[in-house]
Amino acid sequence: MAIQTELRLAELQHRLLGSLELLHAIIAIRLRSVSDPESRRHLAWLTDVVAALVLLNRRLGKDDPLPFDDYLAEAVGFWRRACEGRGVGFVLDTRGAQVGEAHAAALALVLHELVSNAVEHAFKGRNGGEVRITLRGEGENLSLFVADDGAGFGDPAASKEGLNLARGIVEHLGGVLQIDSRRGAGATVTVALGQASTGKAH
Known part of the structure; x- marks a missing residue:
């Protein structure tokens, strides 16, 4: 039971990481097509925030x-x-x-x-x-x-x-x-x- 739970958590963490990486890519693609300076500033900020979460989630579950x-x-x-x-x-x-x-x-x-x-x-x-x-x-x-x-x-x-x-x-x-x-x-x-x-x- 414990092994199944750990595998399930690992699967969920993998999916979350994949979703964050996809979100990061989508924002970056959108950023390339935006010309308004204020919109670009907010999108660039969001890109950096998601990148920070991607870095963190790559390490979740590896150690305790x-x-x-x-x-x-x-x-x-x-x-x-x-x-x-x-x-x-x-x-x-x-x-x-x-x-x-x-x-x-x-x-x-x-x-x-x-x-x-x-x-x-x-x-x-x-x-x-x-x-x-x-x-x-x-x-x-x-x-x-x-x-x-x-x-x-x-x-x-x-x-x-x-x-x-x-x-x-x-x-x-x-x-x-x-x-x-x-x-x-x-x-x-x-x-x-x-x-x-x-x-x-x-």
């Missing part, structure tokens, strides 16, 4: 607990390729943090939004910089830090679209998202989930 640090390494590789020629570097520090499957997809989307936000806004008018991604914790008690040494922003509303989506996902998970930024001094976004959200973020 989910090797989220391996996913993060792949995601950072994606961002390095996307920022090639811009002088933007990435540093990843997980120290064996383990993410439960219940939070994996949501945390992957939050990370995507925070890194996208940093890449898009932090280094305008600058010759590159660095984005540092730090993950600590286990299961559903997690702390995620995304920091950059870019221009910073005096008003977080300047890049509110991605931040608001990330904040909404974090709050849905019962967590807290905090922003520490000053103009000209970079920015750090802290996400705390589970027990980590009851303490003071650093």
Whole structure:
């Protein structure tokens, strides 16, 4: 019975991955035929989000607990390729943090939004910089830090679209998202989930 259940789950995960890959291809095809800049921006964002979920779902079911640090390494590789020629570097520090499957997809989307936000806004008018991604914790008690040494922003509303989506996902998970930024001094976004959200973020 247990073997049949595992096989069924593996089949469902395979189908989900196939569906996500098909969706990614459909959006990419649609993107090629759209000329309106705003529509292209939204479709490009959706393409990146689905790509992040594809990366994650390729690892679901392979190990228990989910090797989220391996996913993060792949995601950072994606961002390095996307920022090639811009002088933007990435540093990843997980120290064996383990993410439960219940939070994996949501945390992957939050990370995507925070890194996208940093890449898009932090280094305008600058010759590159660095984005540092730090993950600590286990299961559903997690702390995620995304920091950059870019221009910073005096008003977080300047890049509110991605931040608001990330904040909404974090709050849905019962967590807290905090922003520490000053103009000209970079920015750090802290996400705390589970027990980590009851303490003071650093």
